[in-house]
Amino acid sequence: MNPFPPYSSFAEPKLSGRYITNTHIDPLLSDYNHSIIGHSTSGLPIYRIRMGTGSSKVLMWSQMHGNESTTTKSLLDLLRFLNTNPDWLDNLQLSIIPILNPDGAKAYTRVNANQVDLNRDAIDLSQVESRVLREEFDQFSPDYAFNLHDQRTIFGVNGKPATVSLLAPAFDQNRNYNSCRTLAAQLASTIFEGLHPMIGSQIGRFDDSFNPNCVGDAFQSAGVPTLLVEAGHYPDDYEREKTREYVFYAYVLALKAIATSSFSDISVYCSIPENQKLFFDFLLRDVRYLENGDMKRGDVGLQYKEVLQNSSIAFQAAFSASGDLSHCFGHIEPNCEKLDWFDFKIEESAQNVLNTLDL
Numbered sequence: 001m002n003p004f005p006p007y008s009s010f011a012e013p014k015l016s017g018r019y020i021t022n023t024h025i026d027p028l029l030s031d032y033n034h035s036i037i038g039h040s041t042s043g044l045p046i047y048r049i050r051m052g053t054g055s056s057k058v059l060m061w062s063q064m065h066g067n068e069s070t071t072t073k074s075l076l077d078l079l080r081f082l083n084t085n086p087d088w089l090d091n092l093q094l095s096i097i098p099i100l101n102p103d104g105a106k107a108y109t110r111v112n113a114n115q116v117d118l119n120r121d122a123i124d125l126s127q128v129e130s131r132v133l134r135e136e137f138d139q140f141s142p143d144y145a146f147n148l149h150d151q152r153t154i155f156g157v158n159g160k161p162a163t164v165s166l167l168a169p170a171f172d173q174n175r176n177y178n179s180c181r182t183l184a185a186q187l188a189s190t191i192f193e194g195l196h197p198m199i200g201s202q203i204g205r206f207d208d209s210f211n212p213n214c215v216g217d218a219f220q221s222a223g224v225p226t227l228l229v230e231a232g233h234y235p236d237d238y239e240r241e242k243t244r245e246y247v248f249y250a251y252v253l254a255l256k257a258i259a260t261s262s263f264s265d266i267s268v269y270c271s272i273p274e275n276q277k278l279f280f281d282f283l284l285r286d287v288r289y290l291e292n293g294d295m296k297r298g299d300v301g302l303q304y305k306e307v308l309q310n311s312s313i314a315f316q317a318a319f320s321a322s323g324d325l326s327h328c329f330g331h332i333e334p335n336c337e338k339l340d341w342f343d344f345k346i347e348e349s350a351q352n353v354l355n356t357l358d359l
């Protein structure tokens with residue numbers, strides 16, 4: 001297994017930004033062994049790519065939440081990398097579903113066309129997309145599974161944005177570790193140790209409350225080591241292109257560990273700090289503002305809403321919280337001196353405030 005060349009040499013150049021749909025990946029699939037394994041609620045194809053004939057089988061699926069596209073971009077980078085570095089596949093057999101929820105991807109929604117969260121449908125299998133994934137899981141019979149998502153910018157760890165978060169989901173209410181979950185946690189340890197020199201402490205561990213309706217928990221319960229990977233915020237990277245690169249490295253680190261059966265110790269995973277909801281996109285500290293007619297002094301947090309406009313995602317700021325937010329952080333914490341002569345109303349347009357601050 002050769003060391004991999006610089007990321008820029010194989011990153012898929014035809015994908016960028018947050019809005020990634022079947023239309024974007026369709027033209028890329030001809031380079032790979034792909035097929036249609038089902039159709040979405042509104043009839044869009046659900047694609048699967050197979051790669052490698054090795055003994056360790058790995059199932060990876062992305063965009064079961066339609067508006068979570070970063071891990072999909074990283075998957076297409078991975079495919080491009082493996083196409084030119086086939087020795088990496090000697091011991092691997094991959095089944096990759098890049099967009100499980102193409103209707104949600106097109107509409108830029110978390111849910112599918114029936115407004116159902118597919119990651120709460122693992123028991124009922126009420127949705128066609130859920131059944132497609134379960135059938136692939138049953139037929140392919142993977143040795144490892146990767147459940148790939150994006151997380152919101154609110155998540156932080158160690159007072160920094162959580163650029164990548166990992167979870168070895170629980171398989172029971174008591175959140176015990178059996179051999180299956182331990183292996184998933186060891187995979188997470190391996191990723192952490194590989195990424196840590198690159199992004200330091202910006203790696204979090206997700207809350208492991210057991211929910212059998214979540215697909216990761218269900219697959220873990222079925223005895224297949226399953227790892228949840230959440231792509232998160234990196235400073236000044238709302239298009240998540242930098243995060244995409246780190247997620248790609250996470251994939252490569254994990255696949256190398258699986259191919260060589262060499263995993264880091266579970267204690268590494270257990271020592272990763274848990275994600276906390278402590279971030280706003282903007283945090284205005286110690287400002288004067290009007291709220292419901294009352295003049296107040298305190299902190300104001302603004303959060304972006306992601307809105308689909310003309311086939312791309314617009315980021316529209318909105319007021320999110322006010323009061324004493326001294327325990328929180330802002331991805332941007334502007335100098336607010338200019339607001340001293342401008343009493344803004346918390347009910348009014350957040351964009352006006354940002355304009356005043358030249359943001």
Ligand SMILES: [Zn+2]
Nearest residue numbers: 065068149150
């Ligand atoms: Zn998600």
